[in-house]
Amino acid sequence: MITLKINGKDHQVETDPITPLLYVLRNDLKMNGAKFGCGLGQCGACTVLLDDQPIFSCQIPISILEGRNITTLEGLGTAAEPGPVQKAFIDEQAAQCGYCIPGMIMRAQALLKQNKSPSDRQIREWMQPNLCRCGTHARIMRAIRRAAGTVS
Amino acid sequence: MLRNLLRALLGVIIVAIVLIVGFWLWARQPSIAAIAPPDASTFDKATIARGANLVAMGDCATCHNSPEGHPFAGGFPVPTPFGIIYGTNITPDPDTGIGRWSEQAFARAMHRGIRRDGAYLYPAFPYTHFTKVSDDDIKAIYAYLMTRPAVHNVVPAPRLPFPLNIRPIMAGWNLLFFRPGRFVPDPAKSEAWNRGAYIAEGLAHCGACHTPRNLLGAEKTSERYAGGEAEGWFAPALGARSSAPVQWSEAALLNYLSAGFARDHGVAAGPMAGVTRDLRKLPASDLTALATYFASLAPPAPARETMGAASTDKASYQIATAQAMGQKGPAKTGEAIFAGACASCHFEGGSQPFHRPIRLRLSSAVTAPTPRNFIQIVLGGIQPPPGDHGRWMPPFANALTDEQVSLLAQYVRGHFSGKPDWSDIGKTVAQVRKGSGS
Amino acid sequence: MRNTTALSRRDFLAGSALVVSFSLLPGKLLAQTGAGQPTGPAFGSLKKYPYLDSWIAIGGDGHVTVFTGKAELGQGIMTALMQCAAEQLAVNPEAITMVTASTARTPNEGYTAGSNSMMESGTAIFHAASQARNILIGWAATDLGVDAAQLKADNGTITAPDGQKRSYGELINGRSLHVAATNQTNLIPPDQYKVMGKSLPRLDIPAKLTGGPIYVQDMRMDNMVHARAVRPPNYDATLRDIDTSAVEKMPGVIKVIREGSYLAVAAEGEYQAILAMRALQQAARWQVSKTLPKQADVYSVLQSLPTDSKVIDNRGNGAIADESAALRAVYRRPYMMHASIGPSCAVALFKDDHLTVWTHSQGVFPLRATVAKMLSMPENQVDCIQVEGSGCYGHNGADDAGADAAIIARALPGRPVRVQWMREDEHGWEPYGSPHVAELRGTVGGDGKISGWDCDLWTMTYSTRPAGDPANLMPAWYLEEHAGPPQGSQIPLPAGGGDRDIVPTYVLPNTHIIYHYITQSLPLRVSALRSLGGYHNVFAVESFMDELAASAKADPVDFRLRHVTDPRARDVIAMAAEKFGWSDTKPLPPYHGRGFGYVRYEMIKAYCAVAVEIEVNPDSGQIRVVRAVAAVDSGNAANPNGIENQIEGCIIQATSWTLYESVNYSESEITSRDWGSYPILRFDAVPDSVKVHVINRPGAPFLGTGEAGMGPTAAAIGNALAHATGVRLRDLPLRADKVRAALLK
Numbered sequence A: 001m002i003t004l005k006i007n008g009k010d011h012q013v014e015t016d017p018i019t020p021l022l023y024v025l026r027n028d029l030k031m032n033g034a035k036f037g038c039g040l041g042q043c044g045a046c047t048v049l050l051d052d053q054p055i056f057s058c059q060i061p062i063s064i065l066e067g068r069n070i071t072t073l074e075g076l077g078t079a080a081e082p083g084p085v086q087k088a089f090i091d092e093q094a095a096q097c098g099y100c101i102p103g104m105i106m107r108a109q110a111l112l113k114q115n116k117s118p119s120d121r122q123i124r125e126w127m128q129p130n131l132c133r134c135g136t137h138a139r140i141m142r143a144i145r146r147a148a149g150t151v152s
Numbered sequence B: 001m002l003r004n005l006l007r008a009l010l011g012v013i014i015v016a017i018v019l020i021v022g023f024w025l026w027a028r029q030p031s032i033a034a035i036a037p038p039d040a041s042t043f044d045k046a047t048i049a050r051g052a053n054l055v056a057m058g059d060c061a062t063c064h065n066s067p068e069g070h071p072f073a074g075g076f077p078v079p080t081p082f083g084i085i086y087g088t089n090i091t092p093d094p095d096t097g098i099g100r101w102s103e104q105a106f107a108r109a110m111h112r113g114i115r116r117d118g119a120y121l122y123p124a125f126p127y128t129h130f131t132k133v134s135d136d137d138i139k140a141i142y143a144y145l146m147t148r149p150a151v152h153n154v155v156p157a158p159r160l161p162f163p164l165n166i167r168p169i170m171a172g173w174n175l176l177f178f179r180p181g182r183f184v185p186d187p188a189k190s191e192a193w194n195r196g197a198y199i200a201e202g203l204a205h206c207g208a209c210h211t212p213r214n215l216l217g218a219e220k221t222s223e224r225y226a227g228g229e230a231e232g233w234f235a236p237a238l239g240a241r242s243s244a245p246v247q248w249s250e251a252a253l254l255n256y257l258s259a260g261f262a263r264d265h266g267v268a269a270g271p272m273a274g275v276t277r278d279l280r281k282l283p284a285s286d287l288t289a290l291a292t293y294f295a296s297l298a299p300p301a302p303a304r305e306t307m308g309a310a311s312t313d314k315a316s317y318q319i320a321t322a323q324a325m326g327q328k329g330p331a332k333t334g335e336a337i338f339a340g341a342c343a344s345c346h347f348e349g350g351s352q353p354f355h356r357p358i359r360l361r362l363s364s365a366v367t368a369p370t371p372r373n374f375i376q377i378v379l380g381g382i383q384p385p386p387g388d389h390g391r392w393m394p395p396f397a398n399a400l401t402d403e404q405v406s407l408l409a410q411y412v413r414g415h416f417s418g419k420p421d422w423s424d425i426g427k428t429v430a431q432v433r434k435g436s437g438s
Numbered sequence C: 001m002r003n004t005t006a007l008s009r010r011d012f013l014a015g016s017a018l019v020v021s022f023s024l025l026p027g028k029l030l031a032q033t034g035a036g037q038p039t040g041p042a043f044g045s046l047k048k049y050p051y052l053d054s055w056i057a058i059g060g061d062g063h064v065t066v067f068t069g070k071a072e073l074g075q076g077i078m079t080a081l082m083q084c085a086a087e088q089l090a091v092n093p094e095a096i097t098m099v100t101a102s103t104a105r106t107p108n109e110g111y112t113a114g115s116n117s118m119m120e121s122g123t124a125i126f127h128a129a130s131q132a133r134n135i136l137i138g139w140a141a142t143d144l145g146v147d148a149a150q151l152k153a154d155n156g157t158i159t160a161p162d163g164q165k166r167s168y169g170e171l172i173n174g175r176s177l178h179v180a181a182t183n184q185t186n187l188i189p190p191d192q193y194k195v196m197g198k199s200l201p202r203l204d205i206p207a208k209l210t211g212g213p214i215y216v217q218d219m220r221m222d223n224m225v226h227a228r229a230v231r232p233p234n235y236d237a238t239l240r241d242i243d244t245s246a247v248e249k250m251p252g253v254i255k256v257i258r259e260g261s262y263l264a265v266a267a268e269g270e271y272q273a274i275l276a277m278r279a280l281q282q283a284a285r286w287q288v289s290k291t292l293p294k295q296a297d298v299y300s301v302l303q304s305l306p307t308d309s310k311v312i313d314n315r316g317n318g319a320i321a322d323e324s325a326a327l328r329a330v331y332r333r334p335y336m337m338h339a340s341i342g343p344s345c346a347v348a349l350f351k352d353d354h355l356t357v358w359t360h361s362q363g364v365f366p367l368r369a370t371v372a373k374m375l376s377m378p379e380n381q382v383d384c385i386q387v388e389g390s391g392c393y394g395h396n397g398a399d400d401a402g403a404d405a406a407i408i409a410r411a412l413p414g415r416p417v418r419v420q421w422m423r424e425d426e427h428g429w430e431p432y433g434s435p436h437v438a439e440l441r442g443t444v445g446g447d448g449k450i451s452g453w454d455c456d457l458w459t460m461t462y463s464t465r466p467a468g469d470p471a472n473l474m475p476a477w478y479l480e481e482h483a484g485p486p487q488g489s490q491i492p493l494p495a496g497g498g499d500r501d502i503v504p505t506y507v508l509p510n511t512h513i514i515y516h517y518i519t520q521s522l523p524l525r526v527s528a529l530r531s532l533g534g535y536h537n538v539f540a541v542e543s544f545m546d547e548l549a550a551s552a553k554a555d556p557v558d559f560r561l562r563h564v565t566d567p568r569a570r571d572v573i574a575m576a577a578e579k580f581g582w583s584d585t586k587p588l589p590p591y592h593g594r595g596f597g598y599v600r601y602e603m604i605k606a607y608c609a610v611a612v613e614i615e616v617n618p619d620s621g622q623i624r625v626v627r628a629v630a631a632v633d634s635g636n637a638a639n640p641n642g643i644e645n646q647i648e649g650c651i652i653q654a655t656s657w658t659l660y661e662s663v664n665y666s667e668s669e670i671t672s673r674d675w676g677s678y679p680i681l682r683f684d685a686v687p688d689s690v691k692v693h694v695i696n697r698p699g700a701p702f703l704g705t706g707e708a709g710m711g712p713t714a715a716a717i718g719n720a721l722a723h724a725t726g727v728r729l730r731d732l733p734l735r736a737d738k739v740r741a742a743l744l745k
């Protein structure tokens, strides 16, 4: 059994420890935020935070995560009370199909936590691992600029 | 007594002054007159195009592009064991670049490491190799650079400690270690071999990374291609001293140099990734020549491991571990970490194009004498530059703790390489982590 | 306001409610039983489904349910359609629940594709809502004894001059909207619009951004199993031999499904299914019968295949008499892929002889017919319900995943089956966009106007959608009674398929355009990819416009305007040029250039012009779009921000296609199998600014928009490259290595 600390709460998980975190979040814990995009660490759809740093949850087995702080999209806010980054994305209507956006929000959250006013270049570099196929990038960048300074 | 002492001291001082002045006079190099930046139309297209390939051959972009990616605008910090040296602006900007350099001044810099104004360049700029480049090639490189757009960009001064910050000191270094002179072909060898040698020893300056350096930063000529260092990565030994389990064949070298990947060795990563991306711009004959040359550095192998033998490995590592390990809780061993974090890609025998990752026991990073590259790759992964094709591995820096990386390194080395354990794993993890962050 | 698939938004937010709702099989609604309906007035899909209650239902509480046969694909259609309904029904957006594409509940509007949704469903709902409002007013007139002309409808309530009121909920009591629409609609005029033309926030976004269960990928049903299909190494493959015994013993494995050469596995856990799939891949021995043609030969092979050639446009004197005097250029486009971020997924349940498939297909009705045929089931025992997936941009793996789920579910009766494709399967098995070759020849007269325009276009089908033929469901190729090869069909102009937008809407005196429709597809699987042939054809036409402009020494924008009389087209071109600063004569920095592209999409849909500034890396040849400005006229703009979002998406996606993309393959396999072997645009290449200007025409007909920006963007980039460097590249994509080589020539 493995204990995972997710959004501040402990969860006991019986699943095979080699299982990547993504599947445990989605199937065992019924959380939808992290998405399966490639399972290869190439697209960032599955991004969650580990001790405030972005990771590809599709690549990381739960066996190595005990004792560490995992934050998922669900930990940032709800539709009724979205977190500041979520709110900025909603305000900018920064989604088309939206499939990539949870991962984008998570990666942006990590950036804005450590940098209150990132430059455009810093945003681009930081967001580089995450793919969007709908071409929502320009809005995503606007949303991140809008959210700058609101994450504590 | 005192007087004798004073006299002796005076003598020493005088000698020192004479020596210093003498050294200075001897070391002093003339400035070459500034010219008005030549008009692009004075260079012919064919020469420019040849220059473009030569610039790729020299991988000039790696050090001379600006950190923002402006070609040749300079400012890229090149780490050396002595301090940081910034790639200079080699665009034809008259004030901050080489716009006022005549071809003669440019040739002197390439061949002898002297700036247009007569100052010494640091050997981080590999004039020790470029000295071998033919005048004709220098001319083409000059033509290419002088026809790129000028970028006004002031590059920071090198950050070197005393006395290295005194440039004339380099005259002494040159005296000790620099042997100027064009490449001399070996008539006993084939044309392709000579072409390869010309490229490798000259413009491509392979030894700059792959040959170990002495305390003063000069390549140890007695240990040519015995393995060196580049930007925090280990540059593996080439030729006879290579630790590759499968000897590098000419075909493998050709693949590696042109595609950045060799099935029996691995993916070009770290600084070598950029090198291979530049090299693939060259004509096929040049790449073949390089492959011929490097293949010749090792004696013919008695019995090469074949791919058939390689694939008799465990059919599926992943499936074996998932079932058999019986691990129920957190991963405490390198094997358990591997089973979760690595095995989903690094298992053998997959039938689909996608499941052909490098076999770890053949990987240069796993069989190298140092864990440095393995750790670099685990932490930073391998990604082609944006928009480009290439093999992919995600970074694990944010996921794995230092201890987990160390356990993993120990396990992979032990399980896959059949070579002695790595020492200094923990220290290397910390170093790489400091250098790469991500 | 609420959204989608029989679920209130509250249910979505509550999360687990989805499980319950999804597991209920929806009942049939009287109005949607398609057959036997009279032909209705020519207001979009009202023609096929004239009964108002096919579109609109009003509850006793006054709550309105709007049904559309179109699917939300992330294009924001649900919100725009809701606005149409709210406006004409005179209710607040909050009072509306949207129900999207479902064979059990909504009208059959075919595919959600081709930028047709506003024209078909939007028009239908606009008129149905308006006619429903009139009927409600009529009822109120009767109830209140007041002349209908005196009554005002607003916010779901009808008010008489004396202050008497009746809510819609009160009025509907005991009455029915099962009334056929007439060809008389008393539309609320544009100057009284309250909801139309407003950029209301999209209904679906908050849940998507907070982890609500929105996507078919998010479905979790009680007792659900996870399945994975095991794909062969190549299209033409037969499963020779496999020992499944070891896999059957793997943890969690429920069943290995093998039917003919079709191979899949179901397990309790998703990762267990993936591990079992990998093991099966290793155990399977395939015989591959056919190889693929050499990628380098694709265009010559293409032009050597049998064609069905016909002249599709022939104005004035037809072909150019003296070809030697003409400017000639050949443009090409390789296979490109949809490459959705989320691999295709479906859930299916086979229970009591009834099959239900939850799918992100663009066409649940055709999928139902095809799946039924594939499984030899009567159509009325199959339902397909659309649930959103990751953006698809055309016919990707969605339908095939539905077929996978159906096949596996039938082998596991009573248990819901969730199948998701792996990344390498999505890349390797989806149908690609077809390759093209277009040769253009043109002449310019002494008046500086085009005097001759000839074109030969070679391409193949752009539609192998299910459409009732199992051969078009890839999993069916491998079943015992296997179907195949896929059957393509042509789409007639003005929409066109491969020939979409190859006929310029410019005023040209003489034209001669031949479409060489290749009657077979090359061995790579192809189908509808966003804008179909339009992407390449607009690239060709608009590049050639610039080439002709250059030969006439004319400014590209001026030159276009010389050949445009439609005032709306002129407005769009002028707006894009002006907002871009086209007439600004300040020289650009070296290796920067600007380019323009324009289309009247599908000849009758949205007008769209795109201007870009690019920079070219003088060493590597890499192009970067610095900024992009677009103008678009979609007619009556329901939700301008939604239109902007779509065109921004077009610009960035088309930038990715144009700069990087082509499907790679060897003779034995597709080698573009992940994001490293099929790179697409990342953040480094996002333009510094993307600005879209919507020209709203309130009251005008809706014009399809969602794909209109693709071709103009490609052309604008190619034209900007020529402007920046003098180099004209006509082979897509405009990859750095090609640009570099051309610059050094």
Ligand code: FES
Pocket (backbone or CB within 6 Å): A035, A036, A037, A038, A039, A040, A041, A042, A043, A044, A045, A046, A047, A056, A057, A058, A059
């Ligand atoms: S799904 Fe994890 S990076 Fe793509």
Ligand code: FES
Pocket (backbone or CB within 6 Å): A095, A096, A097, A098, A099, A100, A101, A131, A132, A133, A134, A135, A136, C074, C341, C390, C391
């Ligand atoms: S919004 Fe659809 S993939 Fe990004």
